[in-house]
Amino acid sequence: MSVSDPAPGTSSVSAEPVRAVVAVGANLGDRDATLRAAVTELAATPGVTVLAASVPVESIALTLDGLDESKPSYLNGAVLVSTTLSALDLLDALNRIEDDHGRVRVERWGDRTLDLDLIVHGDTIVDTPRLTLPHPRAAERSFVLEPWLQVDPGAVLPGHGPVAVLLQGLQDPIAPVAGAPRLDQPALTPESAE
Numbered sequence: 001m002s003v004s005d006p007a008p009g010t011s012s013v014s015a016e017p018v019r020a021v022v023a024v025g026a027n028l029g030d031r032d033a034t035l036r037a038a039v040t041e042l043a044a045t046p047g048v049t050v051l052a053a054s055v056p057v058e059s060i061a062l063t064l065d066g067l068d069e070s071k072p073s074y075l076n077g078a079v080l081v082s083t084t085l086s087a088l089d090l091l092d093a094l095n096r097i098e099d100d101h102g103r104v105r106v107e108r109w110g111d112r113t114l115d116l117d118l119i120v121h122g123d124t125i126v127d128t129p130r131l132t133l134p135h136p137r138a139a140e141r142s143f144v145l146e147p148w149l150q151v152d153p154g155a156v157l158p159g160h161g162p163v164a165v166l167l168q169g170l171q172d173p174i175a176p177v178a179g180a181p182r183l184d185q186p187a188l189t190p191e192s193a194e
């Protein structure tokens with residue numbers, strides 16, 4: 001590889017589709033509606049096919065000071081996609097969707113209307129300020145790993161091991177949302193819930 005070659009997986013177009021995992025989260029506004037809209041927009045992105053989406057899970061806000069129950073709680077989920085986009089182009093698409101949902105970047109790990117993190121992109125390993133893959137904090141977060149396991153029961157986090165094993169070692173609590181459909185399905189309306 002010459003010095004001008006892009007890092008693996010970051011050139012603008014992948015030769016073959018790869019599987020990627022996107023973690024979704026929100027703790028401001030109508031969290032459920034925002035996550036469902038984001039999955040719809042992801043599915044409408046050229047070069048992206050949604051293969052599966054988790055149901056939403058409720059989680060306590062993780063801040064730089066630890067879990068903080070005084071902050072609005074998060075809804076989190078995960079989406080498994082097949083994509084011909086490079087990791088960087090997929091990240092750009094995720095950032096555009098975040099911006100369209102009024103995402104304001106004020107404080108690290110601060111409250112947000114929508115957060116879309118790229119967890120893995122094929123076997124891409126990259127570590128730059130713009131993009132680190134696999135996501136460097138995924139292994140510590142039940143709110144990422146449990147939904148990921150829902151969409152890919154055999155998932156392995158490169159450099160860390162099977163997601164099912166990692167999840168067993170974590171303490172951050174997550175809770176199901178009673179009756180909530182998968183995030184690639186419409187929300188239940190009072191009529192459809194009857």
Ligand SMILES: Nc1ncnc2c1ncn2[C@@H]1O[C@H](COP(=O)(O)OP(=O)(O)OP(=O)(O)O)[C@@H](O)[C@H]1O
Binds near residue numbers: 117131
């Ligand atoms: N794998 C990745 N997924 C998403 N953003 C990433 C990734 N690697 C690096 N970044 C960079 O991180 C920057 C900050 O992203 P963001 O504000 O979403 O972080 P955060 O969600 O607050 O924290 P965390 O990364 O711990 O989830 C973005 O500008 C983005 O370029």
Ligand SMILES: Nc1nc2c(c(=O)[nH]1)N=C(CO)CN2
Binds near residue numbers: 109110143
């Ligand atoms: N519970 C929860 N806490 C968080 C989350 C998140 O998605 N869920 N995302 C963060 C930054 O990515 C910071 N803290």
